[in-house]
Amino acid sequence: MKTISSENRFYNTIQYIFCGLVFLIIAVPIYISIMGGFKSVGQLRAQPVALPDPFVWSQYGDILVGQMGSFWLELLNSLLVGIGTVAVVVVVGTFAAYALARIRFKFNNVFFIYFWLGLLFPLAVAILPLYVQLRSLNLLDTHIGVILPQAAFGLPMMIMLLRGFIKQIPHELEEAAAIDGYDRFGFLFTIVVPLSTPILATVSVLTLVTSWNNFFTPLLVLNTQKKFTLPMGVMDFMGEHAADWNMILAFLTLAMIPAVVIYILCQKYIVAGLTSGAIKG
């Protein structure tokens, strides 16, 4: 075995310095946001980086339990929109992916290509007609009006990933299910769905994160502050408290927490989903 040479130790040190620097570049702004929420405006101006002295709890307090109660409502709205989007994508997408993967029928391939086309259309292209469309469907300023377009644009990716997966489920399982008397829906619910849990989880988490962070669609659809999702809430709060940066930073910090929690809990799925295209022969 090799011993650690001085050259290796040198490289190692360089690597730690490099990682440490990148760490600081990411950590300092986040730290400033967290601590800024605990400062008075005066402290913030004099000492943007130092620890708060004294800690002022009223900003976080006001946002969480005080009169500025928009935070909880917006959190709830984001949750509602996110879960709604995931539910629609998962149910509708699983059905479609199953049909495209497992049932032979005329035009199966045509439908497949039709959905595949969706990957080519960025949301931005559709956003103005979407506005007109939602207006004529009376869905402007409703959460459904955010959920449906988000789900529709998430659908192609879901169908592509899941179809590929379902295709790989061995035919023997289908035969066994047929012998046991299952019909297509029985097979779908008792065999395909349980086997697809990992990929369903991956797509669900990615869809949730995308919805959670989405700003474009809610900005287009929602007008009433009571219906705002968190990213819109952040913009709105900033508009209202233009000079009170300590308030804004407190709100910002609180708004970061859910995404960080999702990340910590679901890191495995997020990374798997985003890198699924990175490995190929």
Next chain:
Amino acid sequence: MAKRHVYKGLAGRANFWTIAVLLGPALILFTTFVIIPVFQAAAFSLYKWNGLGPMKNFLGLANYQQFFSDLIVQKALSHNLIIAVISLAVELPLAMALALIVSNSKFKGAVFFRTFFFLPYMLSEVITGVLWQFIYHPQYGLITTLHGIFSPDSPVPTLLGDPSTVLWAILVVIIWKYFGLHMTIYIAGLQAIPQEQIEAATIDGASKTRIFLSVILPGMRTAVQLSVFFSVLGSIQLFDIIWAMGKGGPVNASETIVSYMYRVGLSRFNIGYGSTIAVCIFVICLIFSIIYQRLLVKEAE
């Protein structure tokens, strides 16, 4: 009543209703909110229309003529190009270097760094944008502290308020937010390279640089291709961060093509011309995708 079919391995023809129930909802949803709007955009783009009342002011291709002579379009597209090129040039080598370091399991803290470096990607663009507005704030922000250290005598620059600096200031934020995504893609690519290949090369006495160039880099081709693709398409469609950091201003100095489209379409209610811009964005994305695929196929041969 649900009829029990006796399938030969469930294969063969399914009845129409089975397929309709399975495929119908997806078709309706996808057609209503993706396909129809995209075609509507193409139709709207031929009209002068404020989004209300009937469309009757047919312009033909006049909106497209306007698009090609619109100075703000040119400015916005040049910003998109700058963002695509610079973010690629900085993010990719940075992400590659970090991936090489933190994918080494002997590197203490690798998992921590890997997890932490991805964190900015998880924060919404709006949160990131507002946070950096504060960092750049000439009275409160971190920039005042840094400025105080490096050149205390000159006035603190207003990076986001100055047309000559705003785009660069936003570029820093873009890199801050997205390099972790590229790093994560590269880590996945690195992990897929068979360890034996690297060991074999080491035994043959190849230097670290040599191993990187002839074993690791070729093995990461798919990963690099994917990350370049994400990066360029993301740059073309950039909106949220731009909107959160100053809505394209001052005087269009940080305007991107999508922020301009939004402004034209929904602030000035010029849905016709806005749709023209949307169609052109689509064509640009499409052309890039096709050329990129072609290049990759050629390279693979």
